[in-house]
Amino acid sequence: MSTRIRIAAFAMAAAVSLAVSAPTLAEGNLAIYAWADSISPEMVAKFEKETGIKVTVDAFSSNEDLLTKLQAGSSGYDIVTPSQHFVKIMIDSGLLEDFGASSMAAYQQVLPEWQKPWWDPSGNHSIPLAFGNAGYTVNRDLYKGPVDSWKTYFEPPAELKGKIASLAQPDEVIPAAENYLGIKYCSEDPQEMKRVLDLLLAQKPFVAAYSSDNIENRIGSGEVAAHFWWDGNTMRLRRNDKANVEYAMPKEGLVGWLDSYVVPKGASNVENAKKFISFMTQLDNATAQYNYYGHSSPVKIDESKALYNKQTAPELFPTVPVKMGQACSPAAQELVTKVWTQLLQ
Amino acid sequence: MKPSIKNPNWNVLGLLPAHVIMLLTLIIPIGIIVVVSFSTRGPYGGFEYVFTSAPYKQLLFNQGWTGELEFNPQYLIVVARTLVLSAVTTSICLLLSFPVAYFIALQRPTVKVLLIYLVTLPFWVSMIVRVYSWIIILGKDGVIEKTLRGLGLVDQMDSLLFGNTAMLVGLVYSYIPLMILPIFASIEKLDHALIEASHDLYGNRLTTLRRVILPLIRPGMIAGAILVFVPSLGAVLEPTLLGGGKTMMMGNLIQLQFGGARNWPLGAAIAIVLMAAVMVFLVFQGLRSIRTEGLERAS
Numbered sequence: 001m002s003t004r005i006r007i008a009a010f011a012m013a014a015a016v017s018l019a020v021s022a023p024t025l026a027e028g029n030l031a032i033y034a035w036a037d038s039i040s041p042e043m044v045a046k047f048e049k050e051t052g053i054k055v056t057v058d059a060f061s062s063n064e065d066l067l068t069k070l071q072a073g074s075s076g077y078d079i080v081t082p083s084q085h086f087v088k089i090m091i092d093s094g095l096l097e098d099f100g101a102s103s104m105a106a107y108q109q110v111l112p113e114w115q116k117p118w119w120d121p122s123g124n125h126s127i128p129l130a131f132g133n134a135g136y137t138v139n140r141d142l143y144k145g146p147v148d149s150w151k152t153y154f155e156p157p158a159e160l161k162g163k164i165a166s167l168a169q170p171d172e173v174i175p176a177a178e179n180y181l182g183i184k185y186c187s188e189d190p191q192e193m194k195r196v197l198d199l200l201l202a203q204k205p206f207v208a209a210y211s212s213d214n215i216e217n218r219i220g221s222g223e224v225a226a227h228f229w230w231d232g233n234t235m236r237l238r239r240n241d242k243a244n245v246e247y248a249m250p251k252e253g254l255v256g257w258l259d260s261y262v263v264p265k266g267a268s269n270v271e272n273a274k275k276f277i278s279f280m281t282q283l284d285n286a287t288a289q290y291n292y293y294g295h296s297s298p299v300k301i302d303e304s305k306a307l308y309n310k311q312t313a314p315e316l317f318p319t320v321p322v323k324m325g326q327a328c329s330p331a332a333q334e335l336v337t338k339v340w341t342q343l344l345q
Numbered sequence: 346m347k348p349s350i351k352n353p354n355w356n357v358l359g360l361l362p363a364h365v366i367m368l369l370t371l372i373i374p375i376g377i378i379v380v381v382s383f384s385t386r387g388p389y390g391g392f393e394y395v396f397t398s399a400p401y402k403q404l405l406f407n408q409g410w411t412g413e414l415e416f417n418p419q420y421l422i423v424v425a426r427t428l429v430l431s432a433v434t435t436s437i438c439l440l441l442s443f444p445v446a447y448f449i450a451l452q453r454p455t456v457k458v459l460l461i462y463l464v465t466l467p468f469w470v471s472m473i474v475r476v477y478s479w480i481i482i483l484g485k486d487g488v489i490e491k492t493l494r495g496l497g498l499v500d501q502m503d504s505l506l507f508g509n510t511a512m513l514v515g516l517v518y519s520y521i522p523l524m525i526l527p528i529f530a531s532i533e534k535l536d537h538a539l540i541e542a543s544h545d546l547y548g549n550r551l552t553t554l555r556r557v558i559l560p561l562i563r564p565g566m567i568a569g570a571i572l573v574f575v576p577s578l579g580a581v582l583e584p585t586l587l588g589g590g591k592t593m594m595m596g597n598l599i600q601l602q603f604g605g606a607r608n609w610p611l612g613a614a615i616a617i618v619l620m621a622a623v624m625v626f627l628v629f630q631g632l633r634s635i636r637t638e639g640l641e642r643a644s
Contacts, residue, residue: 064604071391089389168590170605194410209507209589214480223485223506330388337606338407344593344601345419 030272032057033066033077035259038130040292047279053272061212062169070095070264077264078273083257085171085327087126088119090262092327096125097263099274106281106299114258114298119327126260127277128298130232130290133254133322134172137234140244142225147248150180153226154203161206163225168212170340172255173200173228175325179253186328186336193335200343210344219245232295235308235315239294247315256324258298375620382613390607400614420598420615427595428622430509431577434516438524438573439566441517446529461529464522476515476582483511483587507589515583520576524569531565564634571630575623595619 032039036059044055058077060066063086069075070090082090090096101107102116102123114131116123136153143159146152154177156164166173175185177199183192208224219227220243231254234247261277263270279285287301294308296316303309310317328336385395407417449460467475482488483505493499505511535558543553559566581596593601595615602612 062604064607067390067607068603071387071389093387093389093391165589168585190410190412204591207589207591209591211585211590213586221485333389333607337608340605341419341598341601344591344597345422 028053028272030055030079030269030276031077032079032081032276033060033069033075034079034081035059036061038081038259038293040289042292043280043285043289046285047276050279051272051275053275055276063171064169074266075264076268078267078269079261079276080264081129081259081261083259083325084117084119085325087260087262088327091120091125095265097265097267097270098122098124099263099270100124101127101277104274104278106278109281109283109286109299111298111300117258120260126262127281129259129261129280130293130295131256131258131298132231132295132316133256133318134176134228134230134325135248135250135254136176136226137219137229137237137245137247138226139219139222139224140246142222147246148251150176150250150252152248153228153250154180154199156203156206156226160226162208164203164207165209165211165215165218165224165227166207167228168210170336171325174336174339175255175323176228179250179255179323182252185323185326186332188329188332188335190335193339197339197342200339204343216241216243219243230295231315231318232293235313236294238315239313249318249320251320253321253323254318256322258324378613378616382610382617384610386608386610390603390609392609397610400608400610403611404614404618423593423595423598424618424622426592427578430513430516430594431574431580434513434520434577435524435570435574437513437517438521439570442521442524442528442569443566446525446532449525449529450532450535461526464525467522472519472582476519476586479511479515479518479587480506483514506587507591509588509592512583512588515587516577516580519580519583520573523572523576527565527568527572528562529565531562535561567630567634571627574626578619578623 030053032055034057038059039057041057044057047053048055060069063083066080066082067086067089069077070080071093087096104127106127107115107123110128114128120126136147136150138147138152138160142163145157145159152160153164174196177196178185178187181192181195181199183196187193209218211218215227215229216233216237218224219229220237220241229247231247234245237243238245261273261280263273267273280289281299283300283302284305286297286299287305290297290301291305291307294313294316307313308316380394381392382400383396383398384392385397385399386392404420405416405418406414407419409415409417445464449457449464452460480487484490485506487505489505490499539557539561540553543557548556579596580594581600584590584592584594584597590597599612599615599619602608602615606612
């Protein structure tokens with residue numbers, strides 16, 4: 001009898017320990033979920049050394065992945081770094097902590113044009129991390145023609161046919177198509193979105209892959225000759241790997257983005273998160289982060305120590321209009337999904 | 346007397362941990378998915394507990410570009426493609442596995458152990474790494490292209506990567522060990538006296554293969570086919586990495602609904618349909634094997 005009770009008790013204990021996932025509440029931890037390779041590992045090490053806080057950094061490669069994780073609840077992260085339109089969606093859905101960002105010293109480091117933007121009007125939910133734009137890059141060994149229009153990418157000339165790659169997220173690609181067609185972002189007009197679909201369907205036979213991973217290899221090695229990509233990434237590939245790539249400046253306009261540090265609701269280490277954000281916005285650290293990440297900095301940096309300027313990194317200083325990506329209404333998002341599903345069905 | 350009869354509670358209690366784990370990690374999560382699939386989608390993803398069967402209707406009917414509800418087979422096309430690709434994968438695995446398994450079965454015991462070990466070896470490496478390595482093999486300036494060019498067979502070739510062929514290569518490569526092992530096991534059990542008997546009765550090699558060997562190893566082939574077909578249905582990595590993400594399989598469709606499309610209920614509904622299809626397939630297989638066994642016993 002007693003054996004049986006003991007076994008039953010053991011089973012119950014096992015059940016209970018399975019049901020209650022042990023939260024990592026230990027003091028001195030910080031869990032960051034950021035864009036792949038976006039946070040300088042050197043700065044993380046320096047922060048750990050200065051504060052004794054143990055930092056873990058996980059990577060995501062699309063805003064959607066991040067949103068899904070937060071919506072699923074108890075992500076376990078203290079800092080995440082979504083783009084502007086997803087910051088708005090997250091604030092509207094009550095997924096973010098109001099950590100009083102605008103009253104932090106770090107806020108004084110934010111450049112005036114990025115203070116209290118439309119996606120965070122109170123300025124209390126986010127501190128910007130980096131900004132840039134989405135466009136396309138070409139491998140100049142394989143393609144010598146003009147790159148002054150989205151036409152080269154969406155309606156490719158013969159030498160690019162079959163040698164184009166796209167990203168795997170509708171959120172990135174469709175606004176670019178809208179810029180090309182002169183349609184405003186987040187259109188709720190099915191006829192306009194049908195035109196976007198027709199453009200993408202006509203382009204599809206010439207697209208080698210829709211993939212957001214491993215881009216530098218694909219474009220750098222010449223597996224494809226044109227790739228939907230970001231400004232700073234192109235610049236890093238060109239500078240670090242001496243790849244013969246060029247970032248396009250399409251006259252119809254690039255798609256702007258800005259990623260911010262935000263704190264998910266219910267994060268267990270809010271104070272440590274604030275410490276880290278403050279640390280990363282200090283002049284020297286922000287400069288080191290800028291030199292590592294290679295995307296434009298929305299916080300003040302030490303220009304004398306910055307590696308990139310108009311001469312060395314023209315990618316970061318667009319000469320064409322940049323239109324910031326918007327947060328679409330559910331109706332508009334439905335059309336975006338419809339375009340993407342029919343494109344890849 | 347069997348202990349289970351003397352003490353009927355004992356088995357139930359002893360298996361309790363297994364039942365608890367099943368309940369917590371399988372039954373309850375599936376229940377949650379069913380609930381989500383009948384819920385209303387949230388404005389920005391997520392879901393609200395308001396009952397609706399809309400996600401299932403959406404599998405077949407969608408608002409057209411002009412606004413009215415129309416029959417739209419876009420998701421059925423993905424389902425059909427998934428079934429076809431999984432069936433092709435299973436067939437190729439069957440064809441390739443039989444000679445391999447037979448060859449292994451003919452070796453000396455030590456060699457046999459070594460070969461079986463080599464077949465299972467890839468499972469020690471992460472699936473992502475294994476699928477990725479095919480990018481290097483099939484890609485531009487990859488092993489295949491370099492070899493062909495080195496032999497002077499081709500001058501300029503299109504990339505082998507990104508297409509249904511590359512995807513199939515990946516699927517077959519990923520799942521073929523699951524086919525080789527059960528077929529090998531049934532060949533091992535083959536009674537060689539029956540093969541000799543067939544030859545004695547003037548059956549040639551082909552007749553022996555067709556009428557003696559294949560029927561006897563059929564259980565292994567069926568087991569292998571199930572082990573390959575079922576995971577192929579849910580494949581995500583191969584279509585994304587090797588297929589170039591250009592054509593969706595059900596796994597990618599589910600991923601899209603939970604990610605980019607922000608339509609969790611629809612994603613859950615597709616997952617439930619996929620699971621139901623697998624269940625129907627397995628039950629059908631099970632019933633058939635019971636029936637054939639019954640017939641054999643009766644004769």
